[in-house]
Amino acid sequence: MPPTGGDDGPRTLQTVSMSAQVLATLKELDGAGVTELATELDLSKSTAHIHLTSLVENGLVVKRDGKYALALKLFAFGEYVRSRNQLYRHGKPQVDELANETGQYVHIVTEENGRAINLYQVKGDTSVSGEYQTSKPQQRDHLHYTASGKAILASLPERRVEEIIEGHGLPERTANTVTDPEALFEELSAIRQRGYAYNNEEEIEGFRAIAAPVQTPDGDVLGSLSVSGPASVLQGDRFEETLPKQVVNSANVIEVNINMSNRS
Amino acid sequence: MPPTGGDDGPRTLQTVSMSAQVLATLKELDGAGVTELATELDLSKSTAHIHLTSLVENGLVVKRDGKYALALKLFAFGEYVRSRNQLYRHGKPQVDELANETGQYVHIVTEENGRAINLYQVKGDTSVSGEYQTSKPQQRDHLHYTASGKAILASLPERRVEEIIEGHGLPERTANTVTDPEALFEELSAIRQRGYAYNNEEEIEGFRAIAAPVQTPDGDVLGSLSVSGPASVLQGDRFEETLPKQVVNSANVIEVNINMSNRS
DNA sequence: TTATATGTTCGCATATGTTGAACAATAGTC
DNA sequence: GACTATTGTTCAACATATGCGAACATATAA
Numbered sequence: 001m002p003p004t005g006g007d008d009g010p011r012t013l014q015t016v017s018m019s020a021q022v023l024a025t026l027k028e029l030d031g032a033g034v035t036e037l038a039t040e041l042d043l044s045k046s047t048a049h050i051h052l053t054s055l056v057e058n059g060l061v062v063k064r065d066g067k068y069a070l071a072l073k074l075f076a077f078g079e080y081v082r083s084r085n086q087l088y089r090h091g092k093p094q095v096d097e098l099a100n101e102t103g104q105y106v107h108i109v110t111e112e113n114g115r116a117i118n119l120y121q122v123k124g125d126t127s128v129s130g131e132y133q134t135s136k137p138q139q140r141d142h143l144h145y146t147a148s149g150k151a152i153l154a155s156l157p158e159r160r161v162e163e164i165i166e167g168h169g170l171p172e173r174t175a176n177t178v179t180d181p182e183a184l185f186e187e188l189s190a191i192r193q194r195g196y197a198y199n200n201e202e203e204i205e206g207f208r209a210i211a212a213p214v215q216t217p218d219g220d221v222l223g224s225l226s227v228s229g230p231a232s233v234l235q236g237d238r239f240e241e242t243l244p245k246q247v248v249n250s251a252n253v254i255e256v257n258i259n260m261s262n263r264s
Numbered sequence: 265m266p267p268t269g270g271d272d273g274p275r276t277l278q279t280v281s282m283s284a285q286v287l288a289t290l291k292e293l294d295g296a297g298v299t300e301l302a303t304e305l306d307l308s309k310s311t312a313h314i315h316l317t318s319l320v321e322n323g324l325v326v327k328r329d330g331k332y333a334l335a336l337k338l339f340a341f342g343e344y345v346r347s348r349n350q351l352y353r354h355g356k357p358q359v360d361e362l363a364n365e366t367g368q369y370v371h372i373v374t375e376e377n378g379r380a381i382n383l384y385q386v387k388g389d390t391s392v393s394g395e396y397q398t399s400k401p402q403q404r405d406h407l408h409y410t411a412s413g414k415a416i417l418a419s420l421p422e423r424r425v426e427e428i429i430e431g432h433g434l435p436e437r438t439a440n441t442v443t444d445p446e447a448l449f450e451e452l453s454a455i456r457q458r459g460y461a462y463n464n465e466e467e468i469e470g471f472r473a474i475a476a477p478v479q480t481p482d483g484d485v486l487g488s489l490s491v492s493g494p495a496s497v498l499q500g501d502r503f504e505e506t507l508p509k510q511v512v513n514s515a516n517v518i519e520v521n522i523n524m525s526n527r528s
Numbered sequence: 529t530t531a532t533a534t535g536t537t538c539g540c541a542t543a544t545g546t547t548g549a550a551c552a553a554t555a556g557t558c
Numbered sequence: 559g560a561c562t563a564t565t566g567t568t569c570a571a572c573a574t575a576t577g578c579g580a581a582c583a584t585a586t587a588a
Contacts, residue, residue, distance in 0.1 A: 011537085012318040014575065015279040015545065020322035027344055035565055044547050049567065054276040058284035059377055066554085066566085070345045072374065072381045076405075078342020079382075080291055081334045110336065113323055117336045118343075141340075275568085277545070279576070299534055308578050313536065330535090330585085 018043075022051045023070065026061065031069035085110070087214055087223045088119045090257040094225065094250045099124040101246060102227050104234070108214075109148035110223030111156075114164035115141040116149050119223065126233075140203075144170050144184060145177045147199035147211035148226040153184075154191035155213040155221035161188070176202040196244050197224075201231060208234040210243050212251035217259060225251045282307075286315045287334065290325065295333035349374070351478055351487045352383045354521040358489065358514045363388040365510060366491050368498070372478075373412035374487030375420075378428035379405040380413050383487065390497075404467075408434050408448060409441045411463035411475035412490040417448075418455035419477040419485035425452065440466040460508050461488075465495060472498040474507050476515035481523060489515045 018041075025040055026032060032040070038048035052068045055061035062071045082088050091108040099106040103126030108119045118140070143149030143164065153161050161184075170179045178184045191197045199209040209228035215221050227247055228234075234243065282305075289304055290296060296304070302312035316332045319325035326335045346352050355372040363370040367390030372383045382404070407413030407428065417425050425448075434443045442448045455461045463473040473492035479485050491511055492498070498507065 010317050010321070011314060012321045013279055013283070013314055015277055016283045016315065016318040017322055019277070019280045019283070020319075020324060023341070027341065030348065033565070034567085045566075046548080046568080047546055050275065050277055050545080051280065053274050053567095054280040055284075057274070057276045058281055060284060062376065069348075070341065072345055072349070072376045072383075074338065075342035075345045075383075076381055077287070077291065077334065078339035078345075081336055081339045081342075084294065084333075085336070112326065112336045117340055119336075119339075278543095279545080297534070298536085309535075310537080310579075311577050314577085317536095 018047075019051050019055060022048075022055065023060065026068060026070050031064075031067040033067055037068070082119060085119060086258055086261075087254070090261065091214065091223075091225065091254050092120050094254050095120055095122050098225070098227065098246065098250045102229075102243065104227050104229035107148060107226045107228070108223055109146070109152070109211075109226065111143065111149075111152050111221075114143070114167050116143050116146065116152075117141070142168060142171060145173045145199070145203045146226070147197045147209035147228070148224040150188065150191060150199070151197040151211040151213040151224035151226070152221055154188040154197060155215055155219070158185070161185070173203045174201055174205050176200055178202065196248050199226075199228070206231050208239065210234070210239070210247050212244075212248045214251050214254050214258075216255075222258070225254065282311075283315050283319060286312075286319065287324065290332060290334050295328075295331040297331055301332070346383060349383060350522050350525075351518070354525065355478070355487075355489065355518050356384050358518050359384055359386050362489070362491065362510065362514045366493075366507065368491050368493035371412060371490045371492070372487055373410070373416070373475075373490065375407060375413075375416050375485075378407070378431050380407050380410065380416075381405070406432060406435060409437045409463070409467040410490070411461045411473035411492070412488045414452065414455055414463070415461040415475040415477040415488035415490070416485055418452040418461060419479055419483075422449070425449070437467045438465055438469050440464055442466065460512050463490075463492070470495050472503065474498070474503070474511050476508075476512045478515050478518050478522075480519075486522070489518065 021041060022037065025037060029036065029040065034045055034049050034052065037043070037052070038045045041048065043051075052061060052063075056063055056068070059073045060071050061068050063069075087108055087110055095106045095108055099122040103124040105121060105123055107121040110117050110119055140146070143153050153164070156164075162181075165181055165184075170177075170181065170184065172179050178187060196210055196212040199207075199211070201207060207228060208231045209226050211224045211226035213221050213224045225247060227243055285305060286301065289301060293300065293304065298309055298313050298316065301307070301316070302309045305312065307315075316325060316327075320327055320332070323337045324335050325332050327333075351372055351374055359370045359372055363386040367388035369385060369387055371385040374381050374383055404410070407417050417428070420428075426445075429445055429448070434441075434445065434448065436443050442451060460474055460476040463471070463475070465471060471492060472495045473490050475488045475490035477485050477488045489511060491507055
């Protein structure tokens, strides 16, 4: 059949989509054998096999102790992609600096296809440790339950935000997660006025964060910068005055540096 | 025709290989338009177009200001892959420590399909700056002109080294690069006896390095750890005694930590 | 505006991918 | 260490998804 008659999207290569799914599944399963993959994707063993073989041949997958897994070549690709990113290039030094100043976790985050991408993070020396070393880190790619994500959403056209909500939903993480679209839109409006976003234990109990957007002169958002840490530390004046100022200030420095480099 | 009769490799999906080439080319060209890509890969515009569309649909490529470029999703993939790597997980803390101790660049490197992959690097505070910020960093993925690479090669079966030489050659980088297979094999033997590898301005004039392999108890090499810096600093006793000891020691610590985690 | 290049869509012929079954190689069990 | 069960790999044949060229649409330049 021609790509499922009733479908909407543009014509695409099914073989490529299948291989892309194979990659995604290998990530999901942390590597897999032919049969396992075939079952997972409802394929015949022979098809699963030839997809894996093709991906191996192209260096995107490796076969190790009888299992197929994503190749380090993907890491090389990824490093390249990040290195081309403006927010990363100009944001990294500021992240390092801000982490030193605050002693907490500092992140720069950007958005792609409605999902959050963590470009860089540093753990300041007074921050709690071990938080990110969990072996199976749960997905952190929704935008609505992090300060960084909300700072980004607040800088996007409402239309776009609606699409993102439709596409990815507003799943709950803690009792504090904003799961109602209306409530979210209200908060985004508050963030716009304030200039920065809060995360008050909306992703992880006991964890707070503050984030400011990084924008171009004509209002496009490149991502955001955030500081996060335990609620016991991020509180009082520090949470309401000092840190927000520092975060906004650092974000502004990044903006200026990006503009300068775009001019020359 | 069935995938080029005279060919050797296993049967593979041409469509997948083509899309893989598209990804590689987009990296090469730093993004491209449909026509540009079609020309580069000898495709019809329509074919180039549908490959790009399919990759976009699967999130591996993004279209920005009329150009197609690799997506940040690849970075997310890459981070995942690295995070699963044993040498990275246990090596990172040692890299940080060694960079502090020595003040120079410290790297951990591994090998995949005969090419070097830089898993992690830190720039110690007394090291020269700006060295890695060049906008188009030249390929650093051969193994024979870095200390890290030679440390790895020295830990691989000769057979494997021969294959790698056949597959990738021994291109020259500076007058000091080892470009002769026999000379290389001799040096690898010396490295095995010594326990660590030198790079004496073989990649970049004025730059030296020392690297030690990281191996499993049964002799498989996981990669290597290296310290590098200007020849003016890496010289005399420091180059011949102090640093080698530190590097080998750190590599051993990594080995021990990996073994411990593999036992439990 | 016209002209030129680039991007996108479409129908068709044929090369190509999918499949199930047969074969090979492991892994597990007794 | 032989036997069984599971997993991995190869193959030929058919159906169809793929790649092409031409036509159309859009963007850029003059």
